[in-house]
Amino acid sequence: MDDFDRAHYDNVEGEKISDDVFSVCAINAALRTKGVAGLAGGLQNTITRTIKGRDSISKGIKVSQTDKGIILDVYVLVWYGVKIPAMAWDLQRNVKKELEMMTERTVMEINIHVQGVVKKPEEQRS
Secondary structure, eight states: OTTTTTEEEEETTOOOOEEEHHHHHHHHHTSSSSEEEEEOOHHHHHHHHHHHHSTTTTTTEEEOSSSOEEEEEEEEEETTTTOHHHHHHHHHHHHHHHHHHHHHHEEEEEEEEEEEOOOOOOOOOO
């Protein structure tokens, strides 16, 4: 898929912003959120890895752009013991703030999909 296939145009200003830009901003915000262990790739990322032999830059993020704004699906792994509802609220707030600050676009929805729970590795003993 060409980069141009993933680009969308703003009706008012005519600026194009690639879905990858939104994905990178969302990934940065998600990984800084307390309780998020990482991002989980879905079927799309598995296909990309199989065809291209590498992970997609937007692993764990699905972007949909509409005339009214951006809709994101974020697929995360969380640390064991994290209060998932509180983490999800923080994650939504962080991603929305980051995207709106970096792109000046309206974020309509951020859907959080918890794909698994990860046990923290035991601290190494000295």
